[in-house]
Amino acid sequence: MKIRFEVQDPPSTIKWLVSSTSNAWLDQAIRNPLKILIDHAHCERKAAGAALQLMFRYLCEPGLAEALSPLVREEMEHFEIVLELIKKRGHYLEPLPAPPYGTALAKNIRKGEPERMLDSFLVAGLIEARSHERMSLLEMHTPDKELKNLYKSLLASEARHFSTYWMLAQERYASKEIVDRLKKLAAYESAILSTLHPEPRMHS
Amino acid sequence: MKIRFEVQDPPSTIKWLVSSTSNAWLDQAIRNPLKILIDHAHCERKAAGAALQLMFRYLCEPGLAEALSPLVREEMEHFEIVLELIKKRGHYLEPLPAPPYGTALAKNIRKGEPERMLDSFLVAGLIEARSHERMSLLEMHTPDKELKNLYKSLLASEARHFSTYWMLAQERYASKEIVDRLKKLAAYESAILSTLHPEPRMHS
Numbered sequence: 001m002k003i004r005f006e007v008q009d010p011p012s013t014i015k016w017l018v019s020s021t022s023n024a025w026l027d028q029a030i031r032n033p034l035k036i037l038i039d040h041a042h043c044e045r046k047a048a049g050a051a052l053q054l055m056f057r058y059l060c061e062p063g064l065a066e067a068l069s070p071l072v073r074e075e076m077e078h079f080e081i082v083l084e085l086i087k088k089r090g091h092y093l094e095p096l097p098a099p100p101y102g103t104a105l106a107k108n109i110r111k112g113e114p115e116r117m118l119d120s121f122l123v124a125g126l127i128e129a130r131s132h133e134r135m136s137l138l139e140m141h142t143p144d145k146e147l148k149n150l151y152k153s154l155l156a157s158e159a160r161h162f163s164t165y166w167m168l169a170q171e172r173y174a175s176k177e178i179v180d181r182l183k184k185l186a187a188y189e190s191a192i193l194s195t196l197h198p199e200p201r202m203h204s
Numbered sequence: 205m206k207i208r209f210e211v212q213d214p215p216s217t218i219k220w221l222v223s224s225t226s227n228a229w230l231d232q233a234i235r236n237p238l239k240i241l242i243d244h245a246h247c248e249r250k251a252a253g254a255a256l257q258l259m260f261r262y263l264c265e266p267g268l269a270e271a272l273s274p275l276v277r278e279e280m281e282h283f284e285i286v287l288e289l290i291k292k293r294g295h296y297l298e299p300l301p302a303p304p305y306g307t308a309l310a311k312n313i314r315k316g317e318p319e320r321m322l323d324s325f326l327v328a329g330l331i332e333a334r335s336h337e338r339m340s341l342l343e344m345h346t347p348d349k350e351l352k353n354l355y356k357s358l359l360a361s362e363a364r365h366f367s368t369y370w371m372l373a374q375e376r377y378a379s380k381e382i383v384d385r386l387k388k389l390a391a392y393e394s395a396i397l398s399t400l401h402p403e404p405r406m407h408s
Contacts, residue, residue, distance in 0.1 A: 045256075045259065045260070045269075045273075048256065048276070049256055049260065052249075052252065052253055052256060055249065056249070056253065059297055059299065060296065060297050060298055060299060062296055065249075065283070065284075065287060065297065066284070066287065069249075069280045069283055069284050069287075070280075070284070072252070072276070072277075072280050073276075073277045073280050073281065076273045076274075076276050076277045077277065079269070079273055080269075080270070080273050080274070083269060083270065083273075092264065092266055093263055093264050093269065094264055095263065095264060
């Protein structure tokens with residue numbers, strides 16, 4: 001599944017993800033619903049933490065806190081919903097070693113400004129786009145009705161998250177610069193996932 | 205103003221704050237409404253950050269994330285409300301050097317567990333209790349109706365925050381241990397504020 005997002009100016013189409021998730025990941029995820037659920041809870045809290053960190057780093061940048069603070073709240077709300085379901089199934093959060101995905105992606109964030117801010121938005125947007133793509137796949141293919149309903153309920157707001165990062169970039173950088181950089185980062189994102197991580201994770 | 209909170213077991217009364225805020229602080233705050241408002245926004249985001257950090261540190265501690273995640277959301281919501289008012293008044297967030305309060309208090313958190321967790325709850329609760337006390341004072345005494353309404357609207361949920369930290373402590377530690385430690389930390393908190401910080405802040 002390709003996720004496409006309209007660039008407002010100039011009118012053209014960009015895509016966040018350059019490759020679709022493999023059937024191997026989907027099989028792995030469907031065979032390990034509890035691990036995926038626990039990792040999902042971790043992903044929501046980490047996404048909230050990353051957005052809060054961005055807000056703290058660029059505190060006096062007008063328009064940033066206004067966009068990221070509601071996103072933090074929404075990630076925490078999703079975290080709570082997923083945690084409830086984990087508990088309903090008789091389990092709790094447990095530490096799960098993270099797959100290489102997040103750290104490997106973050107290594108591509110350039111150190112100097114204004115590149116660092118742009119890369120931070122794009123990396124966060126890519127992670128959101130990938131999460132959205134995988135939740136859509138799970139919603140479509142899981143035989144577990146409760147999980148299907150969970151993913152369905154989260155998908156609309158998850159889609160808003162990558163458009164928030166897109167909007168933050170568009171407000172501050174030239175379209176060509178964004179699209180060129182996104183192409184590189186998206187190719188890298190796709191390369192990281194080309195080898196299935198042995199442990200079932202949202203981003204394995 | 206003393207804030208008292210009922211200990212559920214054994215039945216007795218403890219107080220978070222051992223001293224009331226001075227008139228000197230109130231005068232300073234009322235003469236500098238914009239600085240206090242901007243510092244207030246910073247306090248809300250820092251409180252959210254601190255709660256999220258606690259959640260991350262004690263990730264697999266049942267009951268902690270359930271209590272702290274809604275608190276994080278509420279702090280962010282307050283942050284957004286205060287930021288709106290700052291913008292309505294033609295300003296934005298600006299970096300304000302923090303007063304010694306938070307850092308000085310945090311130095312009292314013991315390093316080893318389980319003391320570290322208890323102290324973290326009590327320090328966070330003390331900060332919330334002091335914020336609540338000062339917002340109550342501002343609500344009572346500010347001549348600015350818009351600010352009066354702001355503080356009034358925030359006070360009820362701010363009060364819930366220190367009781368959240370109290371509850372987290374009560375669920376995990378013996379009442380005597382909590383009360384003994386709180387007495388020491390509260391005395392220290394009061395000592396930090398006994399000298400008015402020259403810059404107007406929520407915790408100057």
